[in-house]
Every structure is written in C-alpha cells, then in structure tokens.
Amino acid sequence: MDNNDLVLKAENLRVSFRTLTGKVQAVRGVSLELHKGETIAIVGESGSGKSVTVKTIMGILTKNAIIEEGSIMYEGQDLTKMDEANFHEIRGKKIGLIFQDPLSSLNPLMTIGRQISEVLTIGKGMDKESAKARALELMGQVGIPDPEVRYNQYPFQFSGGMRQRIVIAIALANDPDVLICDEPTTALDVTVQAMILELINKIKAERNISVIFITHDLGVVANMADRVYVMYAGKIVEYGTTNDIFFDPRHPYTWALLGSMPDMETEGRLAAIPGTPPNMLTPPVGDAFAARNEYALAIDLKYQPPFFKVSDTHYAATWLLHPLAPKVPVPEGLQKRIERMLREEAEYNASAGQ
Amino acid sequence: MAKYIFQRILAAILTLFVILTIAFCVVRLMPGSVFDDPDLSDSVKKVLEERAHLDKPIFVQYLYFLKGVVTENDWGTSVKLSPGMPAFQVIVQKIPVTMALNFISLLIAVPFGALFGILAAMKNKTKVDTAISVGVILGISIPSFVFATCLQYFLAYKFGWFPILYQPTATTAVKVSSMVLPIFALALSPIATITRYLRGELIEVLNSDFMVLAKTKGLNQFQATVRHALRNAAMPLVSIILHMFAGVVGGSLVIERMFSIPGVGGLMIKSINALDHSLTVAVLIFYAMISVATALIVDLTYGVVDPRVRMGGKKDE
Numbered sequence: 001m002d003n004n005d006l007v008l009k010a011e012n013l014r015v016s017f018r019t020l021t022g023k024v025q026a027v028r029g030v031s032l033e034l035h036k037g038e039t040i041a042i043v044g045e046s047g048s049g050k051s052v053t054v055k056t057i058m059g060i061l062t063k064n065a066i067i068e069e070g071s072i073m074y075e076g077q078d079l080t081k082m083d084e085a086n087f088h089e090i091r092g093k094k095i096g097l098i099f100q101d102p103l104s105s106l107n108p109l110m111t112i113g114r115q116i117s118e119v120l121t122i123g124k125g126m127d128k129e130s131a132k133a134r135a136l137e138l139m140g141q142v143g144i145p146d147p148e149v150r151y152n153q154y155p156f157q158f159s160g161g162m163r164q165r166i167v168i169a170i171a172l173a174n175d176p177d178v179l180i181c182d183e184p185t186t187a188l189d190v191t192v193q194a195m196i197l198e199l200i201n202k203i204k205a206e207r208n209i210s211v212i213f214i215t216h217d218l219g220v221v222a223n224m225a226d227r228v229y230v231m232y233a234g235k236i237v238e239y240g241t242t243n244d245i246f247f248d249p250r251h252p253y254t255w256a257l258l259g260s261m262p263d264m265e266t267e268g269r270l271a272a273i274p275g276t277p278p279n280m281l282t283p284p285v286g287d288a289f290a291a292r293n294e295y296a297l298a299i300d301l302k303y304q305p306p307f308f309k310v311s312d313t314h315y316a317a318t319w320l321l322h323p324l325a326p327k328v329p330v331p332e333g334l335q336k337r338i339e340r341m342l343r344e345e346a347e348y349n350a351s352a353g354q
Numbered sequence: 355m356a357k358y359i360f361q362r363i364l365a366a367i368l369t370l371f372v373i374l375t376i377a378f379c380v381v382r383l384m385p386g387s388v389f390d391d392p393d394l395s396d397s398v399k400k401v402l403e404e405r406a407h408l409d410k411p412i413f414v415q416y417l418y419f420l421k422g423v424v425t426e427n428d429w430g431t432s433v434k435l436s437p438g439m440p441a442f443q444v445i446v447q448k449i450p451v452t453m454a455l456n457f458i459s460l461l462i463a464v465p466f467g468a469l470f471g472i473l474a475a476m477k478n479k480t481k482v483d484t485a486i487s488v489g490v491i492l493g494i495s496i497p498s499f500v501f502a503t504c505l506q507y508f509l510a511y512k513f514g515w516f517p518i519l520y521q522p523t524a525t526t527a528v529k530v531s532s533m534v535l536p537i538f539a540l541a542l543s544p545i546a547t548i549t550r551y552l553r554g555e556l557i558e559v560l561n562s563d564f565m566v567l568a569k570t571k572g573l574n575q576f577q578a579t580v581r582h583a584l585r586n587a588a589m590p591l592v593s594i595i596l597h598m599f600a601g602v603v604g605g606s607l608v609i610e611r612m613f614s615i616p617g618v619g620g621l622m623i624k625s626i627n628a629l630d631h632s633l634t635v636a637v638l639i640f641y642a643m644i645s646v647a648t649a650l651i652v653d654l655t656y657g658v659v660d661p662r663v664r665m666g667g668k669k670d671e
Contacts, residue, residue: 092572105563123572
C-alpha cells in the first residue's frame, strides 16, 4: 500500500467527555489510515471507543466532547479543526454515515421519499423532478420493491431491514467517497443482516469507495474487511490485514476476541473474556487489558506497550512481542482453529484454482 | 380517517352527556330555590314550582330537562337575572367579549411562547436559557389574579397608562386600551407554558437520532432544525395550546370579575348567587362544550399532523 491513494488519515486522536464525575477518556491516541477502495474494520467490545472515533471523523460528537489532541486529515484538511460552517460541506457530501439504529434515525413525520430527495435538492441543488427520479433509482438500487409506492410512505410503514436500506440510500444519495458503517446490522436479524452486508459490498465494488466498518462481530469482519483495527479501552491494540488478524493474531486481547467467537466446530463452553473493561474516568497506568489478561507481564501494569512490528502490514501493542519477553504461544484452542481455517482456505483456493 | 373522526365525535358526545348529567345534579342538589321569596304567598309559590317541575323528584326533573334539550333544544329559562329569557340566549349575549378576551390573549401567547421556547432551546445551557427558564417558573407559579392585581396597581394606578377597569361604554380607543391589562394578565401563564414545553420538546428532538442523520445528510444546523426538528417538536404543542384554551377560559372567570368585564364568567357567579339554576347549568355546559370541543379539535389535528394517527397504525408491508 503506497501513500498516494490515502483517503483519510487519523493521527494520535484523543477524545474525552466532560461528565459530572470527571473526564471520561473515550479515545486515547488512535491512529488509522484508510486507502482508496478498501474496507477497514474497527473491532472491539462495547465502550472501546469505536463509535466515538467515527463520530469524531463525522464531526457529530455531543457538546460535552473535547478533542484533546490529534488530527484527522481528509483532502488536505484537518477535520478536527474545521468549523461547523465548512464541515457540512464534507459531512454527508464526502463522508457518508450509516447508523447503528435504523428504527429511530428516520424522521417519523416525513415521507421516505422526501427524506431521500431532500439530500439532493438541498445538497446538490437538483430540482424536485430529477431529485425524485434519482431517489426512486436509489431506492431500487438498495432493493426496495415498488419504489413508486414506497416513496410516499412513512417510516412507520417500513420494517427494520427496509429502514436500514433507506438509511443506506440516503447515505448514497450524496455519492460520498468514504462510507462509514457504524454497526449497521446490530439491530437487524441475521437473514436481513446478510442482505445488508451484501448490499454494502456491492455498492463498494460498483462505486470504488472506501468503507470504515465498525462492528463487534468478527464473522462480519471476515466477510467485509481488507484490514482490521482491534480496539480496546480507547486504543488500537493490534492492526493488520484481515489475514494477519485471523491467522496470525499477536495481542492477547485479539486472542480472547477470536476465542470467544463460536464456529461450527466449537465444543463445550464458549470462552468468555473475564472481567469488564476498565473505567475510562481513571484509565490504568499500564496496559489497559492487563487486569483481564492471563498472559500479563509485570511491566504491563506499569508501562503502556508501544506498537511492535510483526510484518509490514501487521503491528501489535503488547509487551509479549518485546525481544526480552517470554515466548507465549497462541492459546491451544485458537491455534487449532487457525490451522483448521488455514486448511479450509487452502482447500478452497485449490478448488477455485481448478 | 372517516372512522377515526366518527369515533372521536361519538366520544365527545358521550363526554358531554356525562358532564351535563353531573352539572344538572350538582346544581339542583344545592339548597334553596329561586322561589324562596318571603313576598310570595305559598299558593303562588306552589304553582310556580309546579310549572318548573320543582315539586317532583330530581330524577323526574332530570328527565324533563333532557327531554327539553333533545326535542326542543331548550336548555331551560332564566328565572331571575333575565326573567323569561332562554338560558342560552342570555349566554350568547355575553360570549363576544369573553371570547375576544380569551382568543386575543392566546393569539398573543403563541408567538411569544414559541419565540422564547425556540430561543431557550437553541441557546441551551447558556445565560439566555437560564433567564428564560426563570421567567417561565415565575409565569407558571404566579396566579393570574396576583399578576392582574400587580398590573392594575403599577401600570394603571401608579403610572396611569391604562384604565383600571374595563370601559364598555367609552370611545373605541379607551375601550381597547382598557382591554390591554386583562389580556396581558391572561396571556402570562400560556406564554410560560408554551415556552416551557417547546423548549423541552425541542431540546429532546434536537438530540434525536434523526437530527444526527439530518446533519450527516449534509444539512446545516438551521436547515436541519427547520425541516426536521420544528414539526416534531410542535406536535405535542398542538394539544397543549388547544387544551390551554379551555384553561384560559376558566382563568378568565376570575379576571373578568377583577376588571369588571361583563362576560360569561361574571354571569356564572351572578347566577349562582341568584339561585338562577337553569342559567347556572347552561353556563356550566357552555364551558364544558368549549373543553370538549377543544379536545375534539386536538384529536382531529393530531390525525392531520401525524400520519401514524391518521392511518390508525395501519401497516402494509
């Protein structure tokens, strides 16, 4: 990956929230890169700062949020320093967002059609006729049957999956370069989930846009992403290509995440990560995952680990990768699964090659 | 929609019937009779009572009353205040001044309340918001008669800007200026109520998911507020404003008296004191009709504004 096709680059981003009990440090020094036409996934459990990171990119943080440090470079401009008057030229128009909850993100008192077409009339200055035609076209593209009828209906007449398609159509109406999907399928059932993911992949391929995909579902990540960022307690703990993360995970938190994902061969009790994430009012001094980590070293409690290079594309922030650290192998169950996955992959590739 | 309207109207008629029954019973159960006059001989009194069916049990009286209402639209006759005049006709004479007072004060309250409410919501958690909120608390907690007294004392008596009492017979200019204080006194509480509700609703709507979506669509704050927030915030306001109308009419009962405005409120108090029962019942029903009518209008406007109500939750998927 060279740097010429870099679309968006966040560097050392720190975001806190002022609350009555003190400052909650939601994002603590996140750096990430998004290249043209690629999908990156940000994975992590609830409260790890995934959503806050993308909200910062979209400029839709709540009023009590403070961007303490860092930059988000997009087309040569720093989004963290941009004022509201200029930001709405980028928000929606260049960077689109698909929400977590399609049920409450549509205006209940406005017809579906107008909610899509207003993007075009206001944002792109289209006249009403052509905006309507374009909206109908978009509704068809996201798989709404009978767009002509649906155009004049209200959100309450749509099911959850249909509403999510509308939200996607709204995001696409502006033809954004970057599409951010913040857990777009969490509120939907599994069959609808698969359709929506397929739809996002199709759109991405057709328009060659870049996608930031946020999820806590590793199964979804494997299907969607080119590269994966694993986030924990406001920090990126490991990142690499999807193959790096699934076949050669290095951070104990990534091990734990992968280990707690069920698959067809899982026997006995599913492994869960013990404990809960730390309170971000007073984040731990050392590695935030140390308290829940069975492989924690003494140094983990005192110093935060830097990123250690595994390969050109793969980095992990754990002291286990330090040359002086004891060699800790990947947990046995996970290792077996990785071997099985590699074998299946090889078989699949072989059959595909014939 | 037709079914919805029919249901609402039927409910309104039933409500009115219940109120009518209670009003009739309560008033008739009050001790004393308009014919308890020492100047009347017993035989004359007996004839009069017989003619008004007052010698019969209350249930029979009620049936006579109902029969009059349903068959001849006869709501009883005033006996004392305007002898021989149908009760509703007495009220009709007093309606214009009462309605003018109430409508104008509400008409003034809506734009002011909306203005303050939007201002407070947009400037949430600033000094502007705090100042407006303090004003709202004062406006809601000060009873209109206390406020009216202050207005009369300062603006009318001390500064002499307005007449203290209503001047029905004076020139138009004086008459209008004598209406200013009562209207102002009546409008205070509605202004505060509208401000409070609109501020609350708007703050909530401004923080809703669809407002975030509106922003991520590329609308700026102003476009998003006008297109998506105001209508959603105004929804509950529709019902509040109309219900408030019923409240204002009730409040004007006292205000009319303080400014000696010859309206329906004064009529009610006089008719009770004069034991003119038919008139009291008619006035009560007049007030009830206003309340029921506003409630009906609220329900119907909801249907117009909110598609979910209009379609009766009908989904076609």
